[in-house]
Amino acid sequence: MVIPIHDINPLRRRPVMTWLLIAVNVLVFVLFTPVSTAVMGLHRGTSPNVCEQRRFFEEWGAIPKELMTDKQLPVADTGRIGLNPDGTTGCEVSSPPTFDKNPILSVLTSMFLHGSWVHLLGNMLFLGVFGNNVEDRMGRLRFLFFYVACGFVAAYGFSFAQPDSRSTLIGASGAIAGVLGAYLVVFPRARVIGVVPILFFIPFWLPAWLVLGFWFVLQYLYFAGIGVSSGGAVAYGAHVVGFVFGALVALPFVQRLRAAGPDPRRHAPRTRWVRGTRW
Known part of the structure; x- marks a missing residue:
């Protein structure tokens, strides 16, 4: 897995919308999301903060079963510890739920939820590296609409693909995957500096098509169940769908999006890598 750090791709203006999306994601995590030490690997077993986080994600996250039926599930966590029918301790559930939920709006709110700092920072890194150029070419409002779509x-x-799943979908990765798909179509030969963990984080200059192409193939293999035992808790299918959708949306407008950028000749004196940003 190549971790991108920076790309050499000139901008016309500041990526205000990208910065705003990153700021909102961070603020939602810091100010509103209950942090579960169990999710972060620091505690095992049921604890009040685990149950509180589960209830929070069930209320504000997206659940496939609810999206397919457009109805809220009849049972949900209360956020408290209780006794299970078998006498063991677990998170208490309530029927009907203690909150009202709109399944369609839950997709929007789920895009700004993250389960841990690792989850958040990983998503924001990809958005920060690749979102600025896509925003620059689309324009701020179009980029926001594209991101949400x-x-x-x-x-x-x-x-x-999984209509009966009751697992909670959270995270910005589906939307960010669409941004990556658009970036690949518009800037396939842009230079990206990245590091590979197994190579002791030594930085490499690589073309965007290789970095993002490898990322997409990896997500697809995980989605297909190759290389993972059970798919883990990551919605790889959402990454695949978001990436393909973003690429398909950008494809008909490639020439227009490329022409909307700055003149590479204006940036030539600043770096010897500018030639690598031409498409």
């Missing part, structure tokens, strides 16, 4: 298509695409 990718998130919706990713969530519903995953739900269509």
Whole structure:
């Protein structure tokens, strides 16, 4: 897995919308999301914060079963510890739920939820590296609409594949995958500096088509169950759907998006790598 750090791709203006999306994601995590030490690997077993986080994600996250039926599930966690029918301790559930939920709006709110700092920072890194150029070419409002649309298509695409799943979908990765797909189509030969963990984090300059192409293939293999035992807790299918959707949306407008960028000759004196940003 190549971890991108920076790309050499000139901008016309500041990526305000990308920065705003990153800021909102961070603020939602810091100010509103209950942090579960169990999710972060620091505690095992049921604890109050585990149950509180489960209830929070069930209320504000997207659940495939709810999206496919457009109805809220009849049972949900209360956020408290209780006794299970077999006498063991677990998170208490309530029927009917203690909160009202709109399944369609839950897709939007789920895009700004993350389960841990690792989950958050990983998503924000990819958005920060690749989102700025896509925003620069699309324009701020179009980019925001595109970002949200990718998130919706990713969530519903995953739900269509697993319509009976009651697992909670959270995270911006479906929307960000769409941004990566658009970036690959518009800037396939842009230079990206990345590191590979197994090579002791030594930085490499690589073309975007290799970095993002490898990322997509990896997500597809995980989605297909190759290389993972059970798919883990990551919605790889949403990544695949979001990426393909983003690429398909950008494909008809490739020439227009490329022409909307800055003149590479204006940036030539600043770096010897500019030639690598031409498409």
